[in-house]
Amino acid sequence: MALLKVEDLVMYYRTRKGTVKAVDHVSFEIEKGETLAIVGESGCGKSSLSRAIIRLLPRNVETYEGKVFLNGTNIMELSEERFRKEVRWRKISMVFQGALNALNPVLKVGEQVAEPLVIHMGMGKKEALKEAREMIKQVGIAEAFVDRYPFELSGGMRQRIVIAMALITDPDLVILDEPTSALDVITQANVMNLLKRLKKERDLTYIFITHDIALASELADKMATMYAGQIIELADSESYFGKPLHPYTQKLLGSVPTLREDKEIAPIPGTPPNLLNPPVGCRFRPRCDQAMEICEKEPPMFSLDGHRVKCWLYRGEE
Amino acid sequence: MLLKVENLSKFFPIKKGIFGKTYYVRAVENVTFEIDKGESISLVGESGSGKTTLGKTILRLYDPTSGKIEFDGKDITHLTEKELKWYRRETGLVQQNPFGSMVPHFTIFKILEEPLIVNKIGTREERREIVYNILREVQLSPEEFAFKYPHMLSGGQLQRVAIARAIIMNPKLVIADEPVSMLDASVRVEILNLFEEIQEKHHMSIIYITHDLSTTRYFSDRIFIMYAGHLVERAPTKELLRNPAHPYTKALLEAIPDPDPSNRFKFREVPPGEPPSLVNPPKGCRFKPRCPIATDKCDEEPPEVEISPGHFVKCWYAQ
Numbered sequence: 001m002a003l004l005k006v007e008d009l010v011m012y013y014r015t016r017k018g019t020v021k022a023v024d025h026v027s028f029e030i031e032k033g034e035t036l037a038i039v040g041e042s043g044c045g046k047s048s049l050s051r052a053i054i055r056l057l058p059r060n061v062e063t064y065e066g067k068v069f070l071n072g073t074n075i076m077e078l079s080e081e082r083f084r085k086e087v088r089w090r091k092i093s094m095v096f097q098g099a100l101n102a103l104n105p106v107l108k109v110g111e112q113v114a115e116p117l118v119i120h121m122g123m124g125k126k127e128a129l130k131e132a133r134e135m136i137k138q139v140g141i142a143e144a145f146v147d148r149y150p151f152e153l154s155g156g157m158r159q160r161i162v163i164a165m166a167l168i169t170d171p172d173l174v175i176l177d178e179p180t181s182a183l184d185v186i187t188q189a190n191v192m193n194l195l196k197r198l199k200k201e202r203d204l205t206y207i208f209i210t211h212d213i214a215l216a217s218e219l220a221d222k223m224a225t226m227y228a229g230q231i232i233e234l235a236d237s238e239s240y241f242g243k244p245l246h247p248y249t250q251k252l253l254g255s256v257p258t259l260r261e262d263k264e265i266a267p268i269p270g271t272p273p274n275l276l277n278p279p280v281g282c283r284f285r286p287r288c289d290q291a292m293e294i295c296e297k298e299p300p301m302f303s304l305d306g307h308r309v310k311c312w313l314y315r316g317e318e
Numbered sequence: 319m320l321l322k323v324e325n326l327s328k329f330f331p332i333k334k335g336i337f338g339k340t341y342y343v344r345a346v347e348n349v350t351f352e353i354d355k356g357e358s359i360s361l362v363g364e365s366g367s368g369k370t371t372l373g374k375t376i377l378r379l380y381d382p383t384s385g386k387i388e389f390d391g392k393d394i395t396h397l398t399e400k401e402l403k404w405y406r407r408e409t410g411l412v413q414q415n416p417f418g419s420m421v422p423h424f425t426i427f428k429i430l431e432e433p434l435i436v437n438k439i440g441t442r443e444e445r446r447e448i449v450y451n452i453l454r455e456v457q458l459s460p461e462e463f464a465f466k467y468p469h470m471l472s473g474g475q476l477q478r479v480a481i482a483r484a485i486i487m488n489p490k491l492v493i494a495d496e497p498v499s500m501l502d503a504s505v506r507v508e509i510l511n512l513f514e515e516i517q518e519k520h521h522m523s524i525i526y527i528t529h530d531l532s533t534t535r536y537f538s539d540r541i542f543i544m545y546a547g548h549l550v551e552r553a554p555t556k557e558l559l560r561n562p563a564h565p566y567t568k569a570l571l572e573a574i575p576d577p578d579p580s581n582r583f584k585f586r587e588v589p590p591g592e593p594p595s596l597v598n599p600p601k602g603c604r605f606k607p608r609c610p611i612a613t614d615k616c617d618e619e620p621p622e623v624e625i626s627p628g629h630f631v632k633c634w635y636a637q
Contacts (some may be wrong), residue, residue, distance in 0.1 A: 035582075041502045154592045184364035184529065189573035189588040196585060211503065214532075214575045219582055237579035255504050257532045258576040259559065265536065267511065268504035271472065 001072055002029035003205050004053075004173055009066035011052040018276045019062055022048035024229035026066075027301075030173070030222070035199065035206040037220035038231070039213050039252070041272050045229040046209045047097070050175045053207070054092050055083055070172065089120040093166040097178040100158035103150040110136065110146035113164045120169055135164045140194055156187035160194065167198065177209045192218045213256050217241065225249045228273050228283040235307040245309040248284045282311065320490060320523050321353040321376070326385035328368075328375045332597070343596045345371040349385070349549045350622070351542065355490070358517055358524040360534035360555070362570075363544035366593060369527050372544070373493045376525070377409050378402055390490065407437060410484030414496035416476035420468040426453075426479055427464040433486055452482045456512060474505040478512065485516060492517075495527045510537050532574055535559055540628070543567050546593050546604035553629035563631040565589075566605045603633065611635055 011023040022045040030036050040046045051057065055075075057064060068076050075087050093116070096102070104112055114132035117123040123131075133146050139160040150158055159179065166174050176195070180188040196219065198204055208219050216223060223240035225233040225248060233246040244250045251268045258265075270287035273279055279286055281296040288295070294312045302314040326349045329342040345368040353359055363369040374380050376387060378394060387395045394405055413419045420429055430449045434440060440448060450460040456478040468476060477497060484492050494513065498506040514537055517524050526537060534541055535555055542552040543564065551564040562568045573588045575581050589608040600606050602617040609616070613634075620634045 041504060156592055184592075185531075185573045186364070186569055186588050187592060189586045190590065193585050193588070196582065213503075214577045217577045217579055217581045218575050220579070221582065237582070241577055241579045252504070253577060255507050256577055257507075257536060259532045259535070259571065259574050260576050265507050267506075267508035271474075271505075272502075 002069070003032040003034075003071060004207075005029040005067075005069040006053065007067040007069070009049070009052055009068060010063055011048055011057065011061065012063040013058050014060045014062040015276075020275045021045075021229045021278060022275060023052050024278075026226075026229075026231050028224060028231060028234055030205055030207065032172075032205055033199075033203045034221045035208055035219045036222045036224060037208040037210060037216035037237075038224045038226050039210055039216050040226035041211060041252075043272060043275070044226045045275065046211075046226045047177055048229075049226065050094065050177050050207060050209050054088055054094050054175060055080075056088075085120075089116050089169050089171065091171050092173045092175065093169060093171040094175040095162055095166045095177065095179045098182055099162045100155060100182060103158060103161065105150055108147050108149060109153065109158075109161045112150075113161060113168055116165060116169050132164070132168060135168045136161070138198070139164045139167075154187075155183055156190060159183060159187075159191055163191075163194065163198075167202075167204075170202075173205050173207065175207045175209070178211070179208075180215070181210075188215075195219060213253060214258075225252065228278050229275055230283065230310065232284070232310040233308065234301075235309075239307045243307075245304070245307060245314060246284075246311050247288050247290050247313070319352050320355045320357075320390060322386075322388040323349060323351050323376065324386040324388075325350055326372070326375065326387060327383045328371050328380055329383045341597050344547050344599060345596055346375060347547045348619075351549065351552060353491075353523050353525070356517075356521040356523060357540070358514075358526065358538045360538035360541045361525055361527045361544065362529065362531050362534060362541060364529055364593060366546075366596070367544040368547040368596070369544050370495055373411075373495055373525060373527050377411060377493060378405060379411075407487045408490050410487070410489040410492040412477070412480045412484045412492065412494040412497045414499055416473060416480045416500070417468065419480060420476065422468055425465050425467055426458075426471075429468070429479065430483055430486055433483065437487065448486065452486050455485075455516065456482045458482075473501050474509060477501065477509055481509075481512065481516070485520065485522070488520060489522065491523045491525070493525045493527065496529070497526070498533070499528070499530065506533070513537065531570060532576075543570070546599055547596055548604055548632060550605065550632045551630065553626075557626065557629050561626075561629070563625055563629070563636045564605075564633050565609045565611055569608075 007027050009023055009026045012019050012021050026049060038046050053068060067074050070091060110129060110132050113135055114128035117128035117131060118125055136146055137143060141157055141160050180191050210216050220237045223235060223237050224231050227248055233249045244253055254266050255268055273283055281298050285291045285295045299310050299312045301308050301310050302318055304314060304317055328346040329344050331340050331342055333340050361369050375382050382395055427449055431445055434445045453460040453463060458478050498509050538555050541555050541558045543550050545566045551567045562571055569589050572586055591608045594600055594604055602619050606612045606616040615634050620632050622630045622632045623636055624630050625636050
């Protein structure tokens with residue numbers, strides 16, 4: 001049984017200009033110990049998707065439906081009260097984008113790492129602090145820093161604190177939303193090393209949200225491309241990087257500069273569609289150089305030996 | 319040669335306490351290099367390495383603390399603002415955040431016309447012609463964009479306007495400070511390609527300031543690497559990427575992944591720690607505290623050695 005199974009997840013929100021279809025019938029599953037990286041350009045809905053899974057919804061949410069099975073239980077059916085008590089942070093935790101700059105400036109970092117244990121697990125403060133101390137060591141920070149305040153720590157160290165906060169409750173699933181986007185490259189590499197080590201040692205399951213495909217390959221066992229609120233390709237990393245199928249994924253990979261390999265890079269023509277009023281049928285159609293008449297109808301997800309792609313080019317190849 | 323920089327330093331004073339001593343942030347220290355006409359340089363460094371300060375000091379937006387800047391054979395190090403007027407025309411700057419660098423209530427036309435008016439160029443009609451041409455050059459249709467306001471444009475379109483503004487006086491040197499780091503990957507390539515086209519067409523020199531080493535290979539003749547206020551290595555692009563010699567450059571290259579599914583099985587060998595404070599930097603080589611091959615000798619500032627033609631390294635152990 002998959003650790004997480006998402007079926008037809010929908011999250012729309014209302015704005016003055018109309019309904020934004022940020023997450024539009026998304027389905028995927030993740031096995032225990034596996035990492036799924038979700039890549040896409042800004043505004044494609046990848047952060048909305050992660051928030052829909054951990055049920056931190058914008059106030060103006062209009063539609064929120066679908067099924068999310070965690071270890072076989074549909075957590076969409078839980079009341080907000082039960083979700084908060086039993087799921088959020090206890091079973092699914094998250095490292096938010098830029099969270100290292102959102103630490104409470106007047107609380108010692110040790111107390112902040114301990115907080116989820118007190119709030120979500122009902123643990124006593126003393127015991128929680130003891131565990132926090134241990135967790136902080138685990139993320140590679142010297143114990144002396146437990147009693148320091150956030151401003152006394154460098155960016156890389158604060159990011160490690162945020163990761164410690166996400167791991168302290170020993171959750172089944174950790175969502176990483178651009179966990180290194182505020183860091184310099186060498187610090188980023190150090191944090192990625194940490195995430196890899198923790199994954200190995202603790203058999204962690206990650207959803208890794210990023211716009212950086214090269215960085216995604218540092219963690220991903222499976223890759224998914226998100227475009228205009230939908231997942232349009234989903235495959236094992238080897239298959240995804242070795243033989244990308246969707247024209248958008250192909251172009252996305254073709255636009256990534258590489259350091260070691262001599263290759264031409266090319267921009268993707270056009271701009272991503274507006275989620276208020278996405279194109280009918282395949283949403284990439286207006287920018288696709290292989291578009292056909294049938295693309296005016298929405299393509300289903302085709303599966304070629306487990307490599308899933310939402311594109312009419314692969315009709316009849318299943 | 320277009321630009322010659324000799325032992326350039328820029329320190330910013332900070333006061334601690336009311337009667338306290340003045341300390342200095344040593345943002346750029348002892349930097350030396352030359353740039354040819356029509357050459358494109360990538361200046362690479364992490365945040366806080368002094369790369370933006372170096373760029374702004376070269377443009378004389380900051381006054382140098384010491385050292386010398388020569389532009390087109392003329393010493394511009396200590397010119398007054400009035401004497402600098404010609405230099406402002408010969409240079410251009412494109413900043414990171416296009417939204418922050420445009421007057422919000424000016425139309426695109428007015429934004430671009432402004433430098434022409436300030437420099438008393440052309441009649442109204444002629445200026446219109448120049449603005450329309452420059453918009454076409456950055457691939458924005460004048461009919462569609464000239465009378466829009468900045469907020470109506472996407473980040474990529476606005477960055478094109480910023481480029482147009484930087485080159486409208488046909489300068490010899492343009493400094494582009496992280497021009498694409500706020501844009502999506504697909505748009506980045508477009509903007510960098512545009513830069514390359516413009517640079518070749520007008521035979522301009524470009525200093526492209528970035529933290530992203532992986533884009534530099536496509537757009538520069540030479541790469542300069544900065545660390546904690548020092549210029550630690552400079553070399554022709556291919557040479558630097560193939561034979562990095564400074565331990566910091568090596569670490570930087572090691573830290574950057576290419577898309578490859580086997581990455582997830584490997585750990586990257588990168589130094590721990592973070593760059594030093596520039597108020598109280600380490601004595602001698604500034605990378606010493608993190609360097610895997612450092613010795614006591616590194617307490618002394620290393621000289622710049624030329625290890626192969628045009629490949630300079632500021633390290634005692636460079637070979």
